[in-house]
Amino acid sequence: MTTVLISGANRGIGLELARQYAADGADVIAGVRDPGAADALKAVAGVEVHALDVSEETQVRTFRQEVGDRPVDILIANAGVFGAHQAMGGFDFEDWLRTYSVNSLGPVRLAQAFLPNLKAGIDKKLLAITSTLGSTSTTAGDMLAYRGSKAALNNVWAGLAASLKDEGLTFLLLHPGWVKTDMGGAGAQITPEQSVDGLRARIAEAGPAQSGKLFAYDGKPLPW
Numbered sequence: 001m002t003t004v005l006i007s008g009a010n011r012g013i014g015l016e017l018a019r020q021y022a023a024d025g026a027d028v029i030a031g032v033r034d035p036g037a038a039d040a041l042k043a044v045a046g047v048e049v050h051a052l053d054v055s056e057e058t059q060v061r062t063f064r065q066e067v068g069d070r071p072v073d074i075l076i077a078n079a080g081v082f083g084a085h086q087a088m089g090g091f092d093f094e095d096w097l098r099t100y101s102v103n104s105l106g107p108v109r110l111a112q113a114f115l116p117n118l119k120a121g122i123d124k125k126l127l128a129i130t131s132t133l134g135s136t137s138t139t140a141g142d143m144l145a146y147r148g149s150k151a152a153l154n155n156v157w158a159g160l161a162a163s164l165k166d167e168g169l170t171f172l173l174l175h176p177g178w179v180k181t182d183m184g185g186a187g188a189q190i191t192p193e194q195s196v197d198g199l200r201a202r203i204a205e206a207g208p209a210q211s212g213k214l215f216a217y218d219g220k221p222l223p224w
């Protein structure tokens, strides 16, 4: 049976990932900031819920201890924040650093903690949910903390793919589309179900040949 570990699984895209993988028969290990408030997730059969704030290294370590040495086939670093809207003259550097800690370092904290579990798994896939806003070639003058955090994530995830290329691991970066979630808003283009259908297809078809690459949920390669 496939074991899938997902961060930020209590709502939005993470919750739909947990639902679809569990419905497919996978064992889902879910990390959420507040397990006491994760009712929708706890209602999904086949999901194990743990406390996890990806910006807190000690919580990532505790989560790893709770999971133990079990093999993990697929790790999905999904948890993310948008950060405050800010512009030159009003940059909130504390918020900016928090955004980087969650979006850029959170996935790397998880990858480092769970690397032995991934190596012991069959699929050996590490997915980071990024955004097209992190592509430097699409740079605009807005949402700079978010854009910068995802650009850093893209660069580091591709770097991990390169530095660990002989380990049989697949490090993939996936943009979920513009999705109707709390982050994407009601005016977004696609539902979480449509996004996750696509994300799961991309994850299923990916292998070491795709490691370090950047795709949208519908399979289109994205510019860096």
Ligand SMILES: NC(=O)c1ccc[n+]([C@@H]2O[C@H](COP(=O)([O-])OP(=O)(O)OC[C@H]3O[C@@H](n4cnc5c(N)ncnc54)[C@H](OP(=O)(O)O)[C@@H]3O)[C@@H](O)[C@H]2O)c1
Pocket (backbone or CB within 6 Å): 007, 008, 009, 010, 011, 012, 013, 014, 031, 032, 033, 034, 052, 053, 054, 055, 077, 078, 079, 080, 081, 102, 129, 130, 131, 132, 175, 176, 177, 178, 179, 180, 181, 182, 183, 184, 185, 188
């Ligand atoms: N929606 C879009 O259109 C869109 C587009 C491009 C990329 N993305 C990316 O897709 C991913 C999921 O986004 P979404 O739309 O599902 O957003 P969302 O509805 O706002 O959900 C965000 C999730 O991340 C969790 N999270 C936030 N900070 C965390 C932390 N420090 N530790 C652990 N979990 C934390 C949240 O938990 P709490 O409930 O505790 O806050 C929540 O479960 C993010 O990485 C986002 O950047 C989304």
